[in-house]
Each structure stands twice: as structure tokens, then as C-alpha cells.
Amino acid sequence: MLILGLESSCDETAAALVTGDRRVLAHRLAGQEAAHRPYGGVVPEIAARAHVEALEPLIAAAFADAGCTIHDVDAVAATAGPGLIGGVMVGLVTGKALAHAAGKPFVAVNHLEGHALSPRLSDPDLDFPYLLLLVSGGHCQLLLVEGVARYRRLATTIDDAVGEAFDKSAKILGLGFPGGPAVEQAALAGDATAVPLPRPLKGSAEPHFSFAGLKAAVMRAAPHHAAADVAASFQAAVVDCLIDRTARALRHSHGATALVVAGGVAANLAVREALRELATRHGLRFVAPPLWLCTDNAAMIGWAGAERFAAGMTDGLDAPARARWPLDPDAEAVRGAGVKA
DSSP states (O other), rough: OOOOOOOOOSSEEEEEEEEEEEEHHHHHHHHHHHHGGGSSSSHHHHHHHHHHHHHHHHHHHHHHHHHHOOOGGGGEEEEEEEEEEHHHHHHHHHHHHHHHHOOOOEEEEEHHHHHHHHHOOOOTTSSOOEEEEEESSSEEEEEEEETTTEEEEEEEESSSHHHHHHHHHHHHHHOOSSHHHHHHHHTTSSOOOOOOOOOOOTTTOOOOOOOHHHHHHHHHHGGGGGHHHHHHHHHHHHHHHHHHHHHHHTTTTOOEEEEEEGGGGGHHHHHHHHHHHHHHHHHTTEEEOOHHSSSSSSHHHHHHHHHHOOOOOTTTOOOOOOOOSSSSSTSSSSSSSTTTO
């Protein structure tokens, strides 16, 4: 089985060719950091235009790398959401056009499912069910992954996502863009005990997350402390919150075979090591994708497409682009007006 995967949900344009036996035959990616850096964050219109310019050459390069053509693939998979709607539409329409022109099945992939299943691309021994901490710029959730297209949300953020908190804190501290790697790098030179910062919801009975108050505390602390100390203290607070909330969710994850982390923030080494220690304390395997699979990429979309295609799940050419698309649409609503579903 050979799947063409396309990703364009935020500020990374990517194309990949992935096989059903977990081989990534080609992966091409174009970032947009230089275009967005002057603004300190992703500008949706700029991102969408960049996707239009980059996607076709990336697809052609991926096919050249793999030594095949669109006629050799078994299906085309593209991100259909959630994400910045302009960018999502670029990849989705391109995927549909290729599938239609070549007479191939089309698979509309939820970007979050791409992250959720990406650890299975790199670890063939990872079986369902597993507890997943999905941490990215737009989402912070704990999900029990019971199978392909079978997700039970145990917790979500009631305000900001953890990746957003990293990005905004980096901007406050003048550390540059993208914020996550900038904060992690600055924290290496800082004292994590220097700045007293809150741990929102730590110890609470509900397993949900909150990072808005922590972000506000960084803003108040920034003028009075060295940026490296604030960065280190912020990162330590984030780790404490993630571990406390994940430990709470583990109480409701009976039967889980592993503790898994995915999403862009999963590339943070301090987060990974703390989760590894938590998994060990609970007698669970810890699984994290390689760093390149944590950030947005097309290999995870191709793999999610392969898993769905193998299960007989394909979509029509009328599959919509979605700015929001929860993995567990039946999950109970939680308090907070800014919930990232």
C-alpha cells in the first residue's frame, strides 16, 4: 500500500509518500518561519498564499525522490482540518484534484488524528489502547486512543493550548519565532526556581488544563527578571502542570498499553523526560515519535491515511474543510469560553 499524504493546516507545507509497512519513501517540507517572524506569529493570509506557491513543487519532488508517480499510489490523503481554513483548503483541494484526475480513492484526514497515530508509524509495537497527551500550538488534550477513528477525550484545555502559551511567552520575552524552541533553548541558561509562577489547576479533581493565567504571570514577571530565568521557570511550570494532569487522567485509563505524547510540544525534551518518568512510575511503556514527526508533517497524514484506508475508510470529493474538528465530538463540554475542542 502506498499513500500520498499532504499537509497544509498551519505554516508548514508538506508532501510525503508512506507505505502500509511504515516506510517513508519521501518527505518534502517547506517552512514559513522567515515570512511570519516579523509578526511574531502565523499570519493566516500569508500562510495560505505560501501553501499555494509551495505545494505543487513539493509533491513533484516527493514523487521524484520515491521514483514513482501519482498512478502508483493506492490513495491520496490530505488534511481536512482542523487548522487555518485558508491553508487547509489549499491542501484539501489539491488532494481531491489529484485523486480525481488519477482515479484514486481520497481520504480526508483529521490533523489531530495524524498526530494521534504518528507514534504508530515510528513504533510498530504500539498497540491500542493507549493514553495520548496531544500537545501543540492549538490543542492540549488527553485522549484514550482505542483504535483508528476511536477516541475518548478525557481532558482538554479550558482556555489556551500549551503551544500557544510557549509562543506568546517567547514573544513577551523577546526570544523570537517560533516560540517553543526559543523558550526551550533560553531555559537551558536559566534558573527554573528564580521566578515564582503559578501551576493552574494543579491538584484539582478534574483532569483539564489551563495556561492563560500562567501566560499572564510571565507577562508580569518579564520586566523584573532575566529572560532566561523566566523561560526556565515557565517551562518548569508547564511540565509540572502536564505531569499532574496526565497522572490524574491515568486513573481513568485502565487497559492502556502505553503513555504516548505527540504534537509539536512533544519535541520539548524536558516534557518528554518528565513523561517518561511518569510512565515508569505507573509501569507503562513511554512512546514518543522522533522529533521530526512531532511538528507538522505530511508523513503522519500519509500514515493516518494508510490506517484509515486499510480499515475501509475513504471519503467523497465533497469532504469539507474544517477550521474545527474534534476527535471526540461526543465529549462533554467543559467550563471555559475558549475551549480548544
